Amino acid sequence: MQCIVKEQARMTWPESPPDYQAIGSKLGIPGLINRKGTVNADLEAVNNIRSALFSWLRLPGNSRWLLVFDNADDLETLDIQEYLPKHGGGAILITSRRPHFSEIAKQFHLEGLDSESAVKLLLSLARLQHAPKDIQGEALKLVKRLGLMPLAISHAGHYIHETKIPLEDYSKSYEKAFMTVQSRKPKVGWNVRDDTAATTWDISFSRIEKQNTEAAYLLVTCSYLNPEEISENLWEDKEFDNTEIKERVLLLASYSLVKIIRYGVFSVHPVVHSWARERLQRSEQFQTIKRVIMILGKASQRVNVSRESNEWKATEERGVASHLNYLHQYLKPNFSEFPQREKEGSKIVPLLASMINIALVFNNQGNYDEVMQWYERALTGREKALGKDHPLTLSTVNDIAGVFDNQGNYDEARQWCERALAGREKALGKDHPSTLDTVHNIAKVFCSQGNYDEAMQWYERALAGSEKALGKNHPSTLSTVSNIATVFWRQGNYDEAIQWYERALTGREKVLRKDHPSTLDTAHNIATVFSNQGNYDEVMQWYERALTGREKALGKDHPLTLSTVNNIAGVFDNQGNYDEAMQWYERALAGREKALGKDHPSTLDTVNNIAGVFSNQGNYDEAMQYNQGNYDEAMQWYERALASHEKALRKDHPSTLTIVHNIAVVFRNQGNYDEAMQWYERALAGSEKTLGKDHPSTLSTVNSIAGVFDNQENYDEAMQRYRRALASREKALGKDHPLTLDTVHNIAGVFENQGNYDEAMQWYKRALAGCEKALGKDHPSTLSTINSITRVFKSQMPKSTSS
Structure with a gap:
């Protein structure tokens, strides 16, 4: 109103002192303007002033006005409609976090700034406009963390400028002391407003607390969850009424503290998310965390989240897992104090059960x-x-053993399994399903260590007990069936392996569905057997089914997905498509290093495979210098893998022996036959002891030793070993398996080197027919055989004709 008085004075008395009494009469507020033109601000005069304002807004021709109501959030104590003119030709702008005005005006929902503008604002206020690209990258991360909210970004920029804190350190300060960094106002330039990001939310929160305490506590609970997508069904429980949850969410949304994304799903602004958590006292934090653990623990056991259910859904499991990651992040600094702060008694048992359920979800996600x-x-x-021998305690002991097994720490796994088994046999009996589960896990550890005879004995005990106690199609029984197939596969008994895997697949598709992780495990394993048999058409179909399903169900970076990625690379490697192989291996390596660590056996297997590709590429007709570079790089990878395998597994573990064998390959390709022979002999001794004389891995080493003798022109020794390898490979793999054909080709080479070209030609032709059938006409092995036949043919021709 004061502005209107001044404008009226300027227009009516442009060159002489204004008559404010006349202006007051004209505006309908006589006596409320003093001689200096100041409007009386007494509360008693408010109604008259409002009436005068409305009268002025309605004046004919008066259409160029804008009435602004800023931060119109308190709709409970102030009836804003009393201040809205009913007539007039101007415009009204209301800014509010309340959605109620949509019924009387056109509503525009203002999102945060775009990323580019947000970064510019931050760097401008922080006086870092000319910052290098790496600083701009940090700025982009920060503004996204602030939800692109101008007020929060303004606080951040001023704080960074005044304290000179590096951008990368601001995030740490922000997490530790949100209230401090978001409440600090600059000394100048902020006089137009007194609020901060923190006080803005505090005002709304206080109002909500008065209306509905549980709604306020719901927001605090959400501050430990993933703020981007929170489903109301997290609270689906006998304790909670779903209608009440919806009412609480609607109340929070009415103050813009949450945003409803779609029916039953809402989000929390990142700044609100941090503020709600930071405002709690330490004792309140622990109580809230306890409540969140109970909520997520129960959610983890819902039928669409539990892997034991045929109603399991990958999206539901990943949704719960996303909340668990946030909870773990905030609880991690104080994990040692939890749950010790809880008093002993019956209340702690459900809390511990929820913690177990949470651990199981992390385990299924591969976050060991x-x-x-x-x-x-x-x-x-x-x-x-409960005590050390209570069944629930022993269940946790058994679960911990499983984690050590998944991490490749087999000695620890065995110790924990044995503790669980002794306790369960005593407390529950030898045939109890829980006891049999531990029996199964002991077998799994033996299998992982390459002790297949022991593994089979334990699996057979577990299978007999499970079939009797649970039935042939129970998930636990089918798990044992699948693992027995794995033992046969690792022993090189591929036909038996396929039969057992097919039994497991049929049962799992029936009981769990085709896209269940356990079903996909079986599909992956069937592909692996076909790969070992050299059946590449079948293998790729099964791997593609496994990969598609695992990416959808588990995510692209899950260890099981990466296992399929690694094996697809192996198929390309075996087919001689080294560029494709390297791309897939590099994807597998990056994922495994991130998910499992650089020294995990699975990571090291990929390291070993990459080294193998470098070694294979060194066999082409390239410059010696380039070859040597490949071999040096291969040797570095192998040495890293060997050291870690020997530490994590043992010296005669099959995976360790594979690396020993491949180191020998590098020395052989470099022409260092004495070194090669020493490494091959070490690999052979270990393989014969661990796997047996006719195992495919053993025969591969026998074949390679023959090759070294061949290189050294010791043809009798070479032929003796080649024939041993051939006889066993024909028996175990079949006459047309690529490995069998490799030995056939090598025998032909010995005959050629001895000058026995007729024999050489017969063996080369047999190798060629097999390669074209099994691998295709353009496979490197096929082309190599054609080249050898050409060479023998020329050697058989008279010199004059040949020239």
Whole structure:
């Protein structure tokens, strides 16, 4: 109103002192303007001033006005409609976080700034406009973390400028002390407003607390969840009324503290998310965390999240897992204090059960470090509350053994399995399903260590017990069936392996569905057997089914998905398509290093495979210098893999022996036959002891030793070993398997080197027919055989004709 008075004075008395009494009468507020033109601001005069304002807005021709109501959020104590003119030709702008005005005006929902503008604002206020690209990258991460919210970005920019804190360190300060960094206002330039990001939310939160305490607590609970997508069904439980949850969410949305994305799903702004968590006292934080653990623990056991159910859905599991990752991140600094702060008693048992359920989801996601932390805290709590020999305590012991097995720490896994088995046999009996589960796990550890005879004995015990106690198609029984197939596969008994895998596949498709992770495991394993048999058409179909299913169900970076990626690379490698192989191996390596660590056996297997590609590429007619470079790089990878395998497994473990064999290959390709022979002999001795004399891996080493003798022109020794390899490969793999044909080709080479060209030609022709059938006409092995036949043919021709 004061502005209107001044404008009226300027227009009516442009060159003489204005008559404010006349202006007051004209505007309908006589006596409320003093001689200096100041409007009386007493509360008693408000109604008259409002009436005068409305009268002025309605004046004929008065259409160029804009009435602004800023931060119109308190709709409970102030009836804003009393201040809205009913007539007039101007415009009204209302800014509010409340959605209620959509019924009387056109509503525009303002999102945050775009990324480019947000970065410019931040760097401008922080006085870093000319920052290098790496700083701009950090700025982009920061503004996204602030939800692209101008007010929060403004606080951040001023704080960074005043404290001179590096951008990368601001995020740490922001996480530790949100209230401090988001409440600091600059000394100048902020006089137009007194609010901050923190105080803005505090005002709304206080109002919500008065209306619905549980709604306020719901927001606090959400501050430990993934803010981007929170489903109301997380609270589906007898304890909670779904209608009440919806009402609480609607109330929070009415204050813009949450945003409803779609029916039953809402999000929390990143700044609100941090503020709600930071505002809690330490004791309140632990109570909230406990409540979140109970909520997520129960959600982890829902039928669409549990892997034991045929109603399991990958999207539901990943949704719960996303919340668990946030919870773990915020709980991690104080994990050692939890759940010790809980008093002993009946209330802690459900809490520990929820922690176990949470650990299981982490385990299914392949996050083994997180799994172990949750299991260890739960074990400590159960031992204290229930005792070391209680079935629930022993269940946690068994679960921890499984984690060690998945991490490749087999000695630890065995120890924990044995503790669980002794306790369960005593407490539950030898034929109890829980006891049989531990029996199964012991067998799995023996298999992982390459001790297949022991593994089979334990699996057979587990299978007999499971079939009797649970039935032939129970998931636990089918798991044992699948693992027995794995033992046959690793022993090189491929026909038996396929039969057992097919039994497991049929059962799992029936009980669990085709896209269940356990079913996809079986599909992957069937592909692996076909790969070993050299049946590449079949193998790629099965791997593609496994990969598509695992990417959808588990995600692209899950260890099981990466296993399929690694094996697809192996198929390309075996087909001589080294560029494709390298791309797939590099994807597998990057994922495994991130998910499992650089020294995990699976990571090292990929390291070994990459080294193999470098070694194979060194066999082409390229410059010696380039070849040597490939061999040097291969040797570095092999040495890294060998050291870690010997540490994580043992010297005669099959995976370790594979590396020993491949190191010998590098020395042989370099022409260092004495070194090659030493490494081959070490690999052979270990393979014969661990796997047996007729195992495919053993025969591969026998074949390679023959090759070294051939290179050294010791043809009798070479032929003796080639014939041993051929006889066993024909028996185990078949006459047309690529490995069998490789030996056939090598025997032909010995005859050629001895000058026995007729014999050489017969063996080369046999190799060619087999390669064209099994591998195709353009495979490197096929082309190599054609080249050899051409060479022998020329050698048989008279010199004059040949020239």
